[in-house]
Amino acid sequence: MPTDTLHRDAELLDVLKTGFDLGSDAQVAAFLGITRTTIHSVRHGKARLGIVQRLKILDHIGFLHSRQWLESLLPDNLSARIRRTSHALAQRQVRSRQRITRDLDVEGELLDLVQDACGFRTDAELAEFLGVARNTLSNVRAGRGSLGPRPRLRILNRFAPFDTERVDAVLNSTDALIAAVQEWMERDHADQE
Numbered sequence: 001m002p003t004d005t006l007h008r009d010a011e012l013l014d015v016l017k018t019g020f021d022l023g024s025d026a027q028v029a030a031f032l033g034i035t036r037t038t039i040h041s042v043r044h045g046k047a048r049l050g051i052v053q054r055l056k057i058l059d060h061i062g063f064l065h066s067r068q069w070l071e072s073l074l075p076d077n078l079s080a081r082i083r084r085t086s087h088a089l090a091q092r093q094v095r096s097r098q099r100i101t102r103d104l105d106v107e108g109e110l111l112d113l114v115q116d117a118c119g120f121r122t123d124a125e126l127a128e129f130l131g132v133a134r135n136t137l138s139n140v141r142a143g144r145g146s147l148g149p150r151p152r153l154r155i156l157n158r159f160a161p162f163d164t165e166r167v168d169a170v171l172n173s174t175d176a177l178i179a180a181v182q183e184w185m186e187r188d189h190a191d192q193e
Contacts, residue, residue, distance in 0.1 A: 008174035009048045013039065015178050016057065019185040032056055051149045054171050061184035063170065072160070073152040075106040081159045082113040108141040114155055130154055 013028055022028050025039045032053045041047035055069045063069070071077060111126065120126040127134040130151040139145035157164055169176040 007045065008178070010043045010045070012049065012174050012178050012181070013042060015181050015185075019181050019188075020060070031060075048174075051171055054177060055149060057177060057181065058167075058170065061181055063167075063180055063184075072156050073149055075110045075147070075152075078152060078155050078159075079106065079110045079113055081156075082110075082117050105141075105143050107147055108143070110147070110155070111137055111140060114158075118158065129158075 013025070016022065016031065017025075017028055020031060022031055025043070026036050029036045029039045032049070033056060034049075034053060038047060042049060055073070057063075058069045059071075114120075114129075115123075115126045118126075118129065120129065123134050123137045127137055130137075130147070131154060132147070132151055136145060136147075140147055153164075153167065156162070170180050171177075
């Protein structure tokens with residue numbers, strides 16, 4: 001990992017501290033839902049902030065007019081969004097009658113709903129759409145794994161489209177995320193005047 005990227009993550013911590021009036025790294029850690037040890041590692045170039053922390057930042061700044069990025073990616077919420085489409089629900093009901101009933105965890109059910117709603121006939125098609133290996137789907141359905149945030153973002157975008165280029169930019173680039181936080185700070189400051 002390039003040290004410049006790690007340095008930018010440390011700078012992002014300082015931008016958050018200023019923008020959200022957080023007095024210490026302990027408050028930054030609580031704000032992001034991580035430990036002070038992780039903050040220390042980021043500050044000393046040993047780690048980067050993960051995608052979940054970046055999504056939390058997007059929630060806090062209302063990125064793309066949404067404060068529910070993480071909540072929207074929860075399997076229950078994604079499943080509910082898909083069920084609202086009558087076609088997906090009808091396909092799900094037909095499919096459930098045709099197979100032996102099995103206990104699915106929430107993410108396994110989510111995979112089945114996505115497969116039905118999008119018309120994917122095979123797990124290979126579903127895996128390609130989600131950007132994961134096919135065996136990942138088996139592990140998720142068996143409760144041995146979990147879908148990460150990126151496949152969930154793909155699902156969310158399919159059923160509630162958003163500007164994927166902007167979201168990818170801020171998730172992949174610390175500079176873009178710093179700029180988004182600074183834009184929020186300027187808007188927030190202007191709103192207070």
